[in-house]
Amino acid sequence: MKIVVLDGYTLxxxxxxxxxxxxxxxxxxxxxxxxxxxxxxxxxxxxxxxxKVVFSAEVLDQxxxxxxxxxxxxxxxxxALEEVRRRGITVTNVPGYSTASVAQMVFALVLxxxxxxxxxxxxVRQGRWSASPDFCFWDRSLTELDGRTMGIVGYGQIGxxxxxxxxxxxxxxxxxxxxPEKYGESEEVTFVELPExxxxxxxxxxxxxxxxxxxxxxxxTRLATMKKTALLINxxxxxxxxxxxxxxxxxxxxxxxxxxxxxxxxxxxxxxxxLTAKNCFxxxxxxxxxxxxxxxxxxxxxxxxxxxxxxxxxxxVS
Numbered sequence: 001m002k003i004v005v006l007d008g009y010t011l012x013x014x015x016x017x018x019x020x021x022x023x024x025x026x027x028x029x030x031x032x033x034x035x036x037x038x039x040x041x042x043x044x045x046x047x048x049x050x051x052k053v054v055f056s057a058e059v060l061d062q063x064x065x066x067x068x069x070x071x072x073x074x075x076x077x078x079x080a081l082e083e084v085r086r087r088g089i090t091v092t093n094v095p096g097y098s099t100a101s102v103a104q105m106v107f108a109l110v111l112x113x114x115x116x117x118x119x120x121x122x123x124v125r126q127g128r129w130s131a132s133p134d135f136c137f138w139d140r141s142l143t144e145l146d147g148r149t150m151g152i153v154g155y156g157q158i159g160x161x162x163x164x165x166x167x168x169x170x171x172x173x174x175x176x177x178x179x180p181e182k183y184g185e186s187e188e189v190t191f192v193e194l195p196e197x198x199x200x201x202x203x204x205x206x207x208x209x210x211x212x213x214x215x216x217x218x219x220x221t222r223l224a225t226m227k228k229t230a231l232l233i234n235x236x237x238x239x240x241x242x243x244x245x246x247x248x249x250x251x252x253x254x255x256x257x258x259x260x261x262x263x264x265x266x267x268x269x270x271x272x273x274x275l276t277a278k279n280c281f282x283x284x285x286x287x288x289x290x291x292x293x294x295x296x297x298x299x300x301x302x303x304x305x306x307x308x309x310x311x312x313x314x315x316x317v318s
Contacts, residue, residue, distance in 0.1 A: 001025030004045040006033040006053040011072050011294055020302045057083040068308050072301050081318045091318040092304040096157055097296040098288035102235050103161035105287035106205050109259025112281050113231050114143040146170035151201025154208030162205055163189055198225045210237035220245040231257045235287045238264040247273035250280050261287040
């Protein structure tokens with residue numbers, strides 16, 4: 001079997017081994033593939049692995065031998081599903097590989113906003129602590145999480161993991177989900193509608209899927225209902241948030257801060273208003289990217305392809 005990896009660098013920049021994949025067939029592994037080179041590199045391949053490279057009807061028309069597309073991610077919107085179904089091409093994804101890592105990033109952002117670790121480390125290195133007349137020094141208010149309220153929008157695997165960690169910090173947890181009946185009564189969380197969650201929560205963390213209904217979920221109107229002391233965390237999908245509205249809310253003091261691992265356009269354009277917004281911490285879409293999560297991603301990707309070779313189904317989405 002000829003196997004092509006089109007954009008392997010983000011999965012494996014060199015700290016993992018491709019050996020398990022290479023054991024399944026003849027492999028061509030590319031770090032990145034520009035759109036004009038996709039067809040050329042995939043020609044003759046039965047199996048292709050992609051993260052962000054798009055497989056449109058036009059691309060698929062030129063690859064008659066292609067029988068399998070393995071998406072090295074949970075989302076699979078890079079593949080034209082109706083087109084692959086019509087052609088009988090199997091598509092797989094990798095769900096759940098980064099749950100623990102993303103939940104950890106949520107609280108890395110929360111703690112940066114509440115404990116101001118990076119800011120105070122910078123001041124120490126500037127000599128501000130050395131010049132202090134006291135044994136301790138701080139120049140921003142520090143916030144304790146115990147007794148505060150975490151609002152979680154979306155209650156899949158990651159949302160539930162965030163809920164557990166919030167509970168360990170002593171936080172009350174409010175949850176909004178489209179299907180609260182799936183989870184039953186719980187002493188640990190309270191299911192509420194969105195308006196109540198945004199009005200009551202001290203920290204709001206977004207974990208819902210991106211759909212036409214959730215795009216722009218956090219807009220000017222929604223931000224205006226939040227506490228002035230509230231924090232917004234987004235490790236889900238960038239377009240859940242109206243970025244101009246969030247920047248305005250931060251700069252005006254309408255809300256206290258934001259921690260974002262995703263943006264509407266990635267990488268961001270230099271004029272993205274959030275890059276200069278007050279008390280806004282942005283990480284470059286790395287919540288998923290711990291070495292442990294990437295190893296799971298690679299292991300499941302290889303297992304999916306091996307199952308296909310045996311004529312079995314594993315994480316098939318089409």
